[in-house]
Amino acid sequence: MVEGVIRQIRELIPRGKRLKIMNVCGSHEHTISSSGIRSLMPEGLELIPGPGCPVCVCPESDIINAIELSRRDDVLLVTYGDMLRVPSREGSIISNGRNFRMVTSPSEVVRIAREDKDRKVIFFSIGFETTTAPVAAILETGMPENLYILSSHRLTPRIMEVLVMDSEIGIDGFIAPGHVSAIVGADAWRVFPERYGIPVVVAGFEPENLLLGLLELLRQINDGRPYVGNVYRHVVRPQGNTTAQRLINKYFTVSDVNWRAIGNIPRSGLELRDEYARADAKRVFGLKEVKESKIPGCICDRVVLGKAYPDDCRLFKKACTPERPKGPCMVSIEGACNIWFKNR
Amino acid sequence: MCVGVPMRLVEIDYPFGVAEAKGVRRNIGLQLLPEGEIKIGDYVIVHVGFAIEKLDKREADEIWKGYEELLGLMEEGDA
DSSP states (O other): OHHHHHHHHHHTSOTTOOEEEEEOOHHHHHHHHHTTHHHHSOTTEEEEEOSOOHHHHSOHHHHHHHHHHHTSTTEEEEEEHHHHHOOOTTOOHHHHOSSEEEESSHHHHHHHHHHOTTSEEEEEEEESHHHHHHHHHHHHHOOOTTEEEEEEEEOHHHHHHHHHHOTTTOOOEEEEOHHHHHHHOGGGGTHHHHHHOOOEEEOOSSHHHHHHHHHHHHHHHHHTOOOEEESOTTTOOTTOOHHHHHHHHHHEEEEEEEETTTEEEEEEEEEEOGGGGGGBHHHHTTOOOOOOOOOTTOOHHHHHTTSSOGGGSTTBTTTBOSSSOSSHHHHSTTSHHHHHHHHO | OOOOEEEEEEEEETTEEEEEETTEEEEEEOTTSOGGGOOTTOEEEEETTEEEEEEOHHHHHHHHHHHHHHHHHHHHHHO
């Protein structure tokens, strides 16, 4: 079956034509890189990794604030493993922080806060919609009084819209992220075919499913009739998970936020609503925005925006490796540089 | 970050539950699915310890099969 799909994909790329298909999910890039899908694609079809890594786009300011918070005696900072190693000009949480702990789930954060009553537990919480919903869930069930959220959540449809408007990239189609779509719904991507004429297909994470998605995208491009396709139908509904959406909207509000090395993007992030200011680490601890520094030689910003491949960077595999990452895209297992390092 | 795995619900004490896959059991949160729409034996996609969506057994098996193939390829790549 896979061979058949690849043959059909090849037939759909006319000679001399160049098409750019972007994925916006680290797990999709993982599948594409580790299964060798990219190497099977015909010349003229570029599969570009886009902003699918929330660790990579988390602003340096939030990381520096997290490091400083963890140095307070009365604080325990908790966050996902990758966040501990992301570099900033003040080092990383693991190298320069003091009281910190890795977690794999927001429920673990609640348990830690209950057990560590004497300290203020701050959850440095990052991620796109899929990872925001569980945080809304713990807020809904009730958080311990000593638990605070440092929200660095970002919205996927907004960054994709920014990419579409950027003529340097020239995207011909999107593979939409499967589990973000499970939350926001396939219909959330309709803006792309309807307003920008760009086809979208929601896909899952197995190689075969991803190839089917790619095939459907190419058919749309060939027919000149863009729409939102969905080959991950058994998990993603057109309207998405409305319970999750309701909870996210109940606790979070959309805000203008910075993306690392990219800058401010209006209405692209989420912060806690005023009613829940008591749990908002930024407000409770009076955190200030720190001006971002540039990492010399690092082109993570261009990699995140799909303007460059990881191996276009002169630091890639030389000064920058997963063991000694210079830029955020090499740290996270969802970062394009990390994924390319492991698969080439 | 957005990795989600299909698991089978084996215990429900809403809004919490226990789900199982490949012999591994995990406590999960069920807040993102309405109480009336889930029952023991249902398959769900679990992401960072929370069920984010339901799916049926055939689909869960298909996803696992795909993941296992991918893991096999990655191991070959490491060798």
